[in-house]
Amino acid sequence: MVNLSVDIGRLTLKNPVMTASGTFGYGEEYSEFLDLNRLGAVVVKGLSPTPRQGNPVPRVVETPSGMLNAIGLQNIGIKAFVKEKLPFLRRFDTPVIANFFGDSVEEYVAAAGELSAAEGVAALEMNISCPNKQAGWIVFGTDPCAMKEVVSAVRKATTLPLIVKLSPNVTNIGFMGKVAEECGADAVSVMNTITGMVIDVKKRRPVLANNTGGLSGPAIRPVAVRMVWEVCRAVSIPVIGMGGIMTAGDALEFLIAGARAVAVGTANFVNPCATVEILEGIARFMEEEGISDINKLIGSLTVN
Amino acid sequence: MSKYFTAEITGNRFLNKYFKLLGLRSDEGPMLPEPGQFYMLQAGNTCDPLLKRPFSIFKQEENSLQFLYRVRGKGTRSLALMKEGDTLQVLGPLGNSYPLPEGDFIAVAGGIGLASLLPLLARCPAKAHFFYGARNRDELVMAVEAELLAKDMVIATDDGSAGRNGLITGALSDYLSSHPGTSALPVYACGPAPMLKALHRVIAEKGMRCYVSLEEHMACGVGACLGCVVKTTSGYKRVCKEGPVFDMEDIVW
Numbered sequence: 178m179v180n181l182s183v184d185i186g187r188l189t190l191k192n193p194v195m196t197a198s199g200t201f202g203y204g205e206e207y208s209e210f211l212d213l214n215r216l217g218a219v220v221v222k223g224l225s226p227t228p229r230q231g232n233p234v235p236r237v238v239e240t241p242s243g244m245l246n247a248i249g250l251q252n253i254g255i256k257a258f259v260k261e262k263l264p265f266l267r268r269f270d271t272p273v274i275a276n277f278f279g280d281s282v283e284e285y286v287a288a289a290g291e292l293s294a295a296e297g298v299a300a301l302e303m304n305i306s307c308p309n310k311q312a313g314w315i316v317f318g319t320d321p322c323a324m325k326e327v328v329s330a331v332r333k334a335t336t337l338p339l340i341v342k343l344s345p346n347v348t349n350i351g352f353m354g355k356v357a358e359e360c361g362a363d364a365v366s367v368m369n370t371i372t373g374m375v376i377d378v379k380k381r382r383p384v385l386a387n388n389t390g391g392l393s394g395p396a397i398r399p400v401a402v403r404m405v406w407e408v409c410r411a412v413s414i415p416v417i418g419m420g421g422i423m424t425a426g427d428a429l430e431f432l433i434a435g436a437r438a439v440a441v442g443t444a445n446f447v448n449p450c451a452t453v454e455i456l457e458g459i460a461r462f463m464e465e466e467g468i469s470d471i472n473k474l475i476g477s478l479t480v481n
Numbered sequence: 482m483s484k485y486f487t488a489e490i491t492g493n494r495f496l497n498k499y500f501k502l503l504g505l506r507s508d509e510g511p512m513l514p515e516p517g518q519f520y521m522l523q524a525g526n527t528c529d530p531l532l533k534r535p536f537s538i539f540k541q542e543e544n545s546l547q548f549l550y551r552v553r554g555k556g557t558r559s560l561a562l563m564k565e566g567d568t569l570q571v572l573g574p575l576g577n578s579y580p581l582p583e584g585d586f587i588a589v590a591g592g593i594g595l596a597s598l599l600p601l602l603a604r605c606p607a608k609a610h611f612f613y614g615a616r617n618r619d620e621l622v623m624a625v626e627a628e629l630l631a632k633d634m635v636i637a638t639d640d641g642s643a644g645r646n647g648l649i650t651g652a653l654s655d656y657l658s659s660h661p662g663t664s665a666l667p668v669y670a671c672g673p674a675p676m677l678k679a680l681h682r683v684i685a686e687k688g689m690r691c692y693v694s695l696e697e698h699m700a701c702g703v704g705a706c707l708g709c710v711v712k713t714t715s716g717y718k719r720v721c722k723e724g725p726v727f728d729m730e731d732i733v734w
Contacts (some may be wrong), residue, residue, distance in 0.1 A: 200701075200705060202703075206705040206722075210484075222707075231710070231717060233712075235697075236698070236710065237700045237706065238698060239555070239556075242529045244532060246706070251717065423528070446532060446533075446702075447533065
């Protein structure tokens, strides 16, 4: 038996394999295919204080070894989540991490407050990749000043472990991680999707109704591994690694680069049992390599 | 109950220039999909194409499943290259199904929409007034099988190379006018968006009930990604979960 348990700040996970927000619904969509008890944590679809309708279709398009999505943060709202979805998730011995967002600092604070008051939310993950409408569509996640303001405000509004999900659409992601840490984040998730575009050449139009979307899947994995490595060197809080993880070998790259845990996203769409298969693969690798504790593997990278 | 399982390809042959019939066998036990339900099928052995593709169930027996598909894009071209004896990952059956008609009914298929409706015709033999539209005669497939299962059948092609010349919705409109009483029958439809839009006009004008199976870009097939939504009178609904079959009047056309 190997020890797979990891700590994300005050939150202890029985293993480092989580789901990535937006790729696992509210958990119940996949409960038919796997035992949610086996997961390190379930990160649910991004929530806002009020329900969101999302973007028109097409919302998704496949790309070489990946996909673009522009769902537009469609969600049922925090109240409906707490009433209709959370009771189901409470039945499992797996921490629930609520991903949330808002269009203003006030909305972020309101969302964090409401989720903190709900029974069964173990931690919060802030999606800061949305634009701040009040500040003229500056994206919270790419402008360090906007990010500082919103993360500091949310920090005051919750005592739950706070994870900030960083955008890769920046020049220096290590610096952004440092800003999150200084504002009181307990951990950072690295990374969100990379903005991309696919054009229908016959129509001379973008395929997605939203024109651009977020690229995910194995196509972005080397970028994500590099960004995790950079953030790990810049901050001293735990880093949760994600971006195109399909197999245990992929997850191991992130752990060795320094990620304390990993999140599986697009792979769930391809294989609903991906999370559990990745977890089993990590344990098998550790046994083969004679590593008894996953914490000895985390950050074990030797650079050339 | 849907399952995620490995299946072996028992056949993957061209029926004509465009259409292939894929046979799968699995020891997972009978899956008993209902007409209108679909499966997500792996299309290749690499990360490209990455996502599984949704296919209507065409035929099912004990441990075998059949899918009728048209070779069109990257996914179906990749699937078309797979051979007997190869294995692929399968997820399903998924989505809702056609509410079964109690008596005679009208079915309208456009192109590969036939694959979704033929199981309904098979479940209710000799009950369907079947309308089958295609671009041209080469784009017709399984017309003989459909005719054997239907009560009667009308074919229309855009270029007149088979059946009536023109749109299948025009043929339906004329039929309804010349066959009093048929306007009271429920309609089942699957086909390309322009056909469904034209059908909606016919249905709305006659005040008929219509169940329509929809298509949309799909990633997960289980309701998680929210990629495949359709606009309804009560907001966006997931084609993979609340659908693929919808009451036509609930859709915003």
